[in-house]
Amino acid sequence: MSVSIRTSTAVPPSRTPAPVLAGALLLLLSLTACGSKAPEAPALPPRHAGFDYQIGGAYDPPAGVRVVARDRAAAPAEGLYNVCYVNAFQAQPQERADWPADLLLRDRAGEVVVDEDWDEPLLDIGTPTKRARIADRVNRWTDGCADKGYDAIEPDNYDSYTRSRRLLTPADATAFMRLLTRHAHARHLAVGQKNTPELAGKRESTGLDFAVAEECGQYDECGIYARAYDDRVLDIEYTDNGLRKALAGWGSRLSIVRRDVDVSTPGEAGYVRRTG
Numbered sequence: 001m002s003v004s005i006r007t008s009t010a011v012p013p014s015r016t017p018a019p020v021l022a023g024a025l026l027l028l029l030s031l032t033a034c035g036s037k038a039p040e041a042p043a044l045p046p047r048h049a050g051f052d053y054q055i056g057g058a059y060d061p062p063a064g065v066r067v068v069a070r071d072r073a074a075a076p077a078e079g080l081y082n083v084c085y086v087n088a089f090q091a092q093p094q095e096r097a098d099w100p101a102d103l104l105l106r107d108r109a110g111e112v113v114v115d116e117d118w119d120e121p122l123l124d125i126g127t128p129t130k131r132a133r134i135a136d137r138v139n140r141w142t143d144g145c146a147d148k149g150y151d152a153i154e155p156d157n158y159d160s161y162t163r164s165r166r167l168l169t170p171a172d173a174t175a176f177m178r179l180l181t182r183h184a185h186a187r188h189l190a191v192g193q194k195n196t197p198e199l200a201g202k203r204e205s206t207g208l209d210f211a212v213a214e215e216c217g218q219y220d221e222c223g224i225y226a227r228a229y230d231d232r233v234l235d236i237e238y239t240d241n242g243l244r245k246a247l248a249g250w251g252s253r254l255s256i257v258r259r260d261v262d263v264s265t266p267g268e269a270g271y272v273r274r275t276g
Contacts, residue, residue: 042190043151044232045081045210051255052273053236055085056263062273067234067255069154069212072141076149083192083212083234084145088138088155088180089173090120099123103134105167115163122160125176126168135179142184152190154212155180159196174202181207192234197221200228210234217246222254243274251276 050064058074068076069083076082091099105113105122113122125131138155145153158177161168173196181191190209193200200211210232216222217237225233233254237243243258250256260272 040188042185042188042209043081044190045083045152045192045234045255047231047255048253049081049255050275051234051257053234053257053259053263054265057265057268059265069234072145076151081152082150083152083154084142084148084150084189085154085156086138086141086145087120087157089125089157089160089176090115090118090122093119096121099137100133103130105164107165107167113164113167115157115160120157122157122164122168124168125172128175131172131176131179135176135183138180139183142180142187142189146184146187146189150189152192152209153180153184154192154194156194158194158199170199174199174206177206177208181209193225193229197224200224203228212236214238215242217244217249217256218242220245222246222250226250226254240274247276 045067049066051067052061052065052069054068054070054074058070058077061068061077061080065080067081067083069085070076071085076084091104096104099121103124105124105126107113114120115122123134125134142153155177158173161170161173184191185207191207192210192212193203193208194212195214197216211225211229212234213221213225214236215238216225216233216235218239218241222233222235231253235246235250235254235256237246237256237258238261240258243256246254246256256275258272258274260270262270264271
């Protein structure tokens with residue numbers, strides 16, 4: 001009687017060698033880590049850089065300028081850090097009819113609440129539903145900025161609640177801003193806080209990245225923005241006195257420019273641009 005001895009090294013189908021299993025596990029972990037990699041953070045504006053504020057009309061940036069802010073309708077400046085201006089919390093006068101009537105803020109008498117300084121109706125960000133509808137439109141403008149090659153957006157009139165006759169609150173403003181920053185970051189755009197020093201402490205919860213401050217030198221507010229944004233502050237002064245104060249206190253740390261109130265272009269009456 002002969003005995004058959006099994007000498008085959010084949011592995012039964014139900015078992016996998018430990019080295020093979022370990023290798024597969026390492027591959028799976030590697031693929032999972034690659035798939036869950038955090039999105040790249042948007043580039044931030046440089047500190048203490050030459051700056052020009054051109055939201056009233058684009059023109060060739062002067063020598064030494066590294067950061068430019070322009071209206072969303074304009075093209076960015078080649079080779080510079082570009083900030084795209086978007087009127088996010090109020091309606092441009094010429095665009096008032098483009099907004100659904102129920103998205104314009106109305107007082108108890110049914111009249112539209114208007115920023116009298118610029119004849120701009122306030123947008124009604126007072127409920128989650130309306131905030132979402134308004135953000136949908138503003139975010140399409142943000143998409144346009146990204147498609148043109150901008151590095152950041154500047155959503156203007158963050159402080160519109162202060163002109164709302166107490167119909168809107170700071171909580172409404174910050175909730176709406178979160179919708180804007182979330183979308184902008186998904187498009188790899190940084191977002192600048194426009195004015196509103198009283199909300200600078202909300203930087204982390206709103207997702208804001210830097211500040212665009214009008215007349216922080218004139219009104220002794222530059223320090224608030226500098227502390228909140230680690231000196232990533234673009235300051236626009238509209239008076240010679242404001243420029244002197246800004247430069248005296250912050251000239252070695254922040255990006256500061258003196259412009260005329262109408263932010264006009266060279267050759268236009270009233271054009272002013274100074275940095276010292």
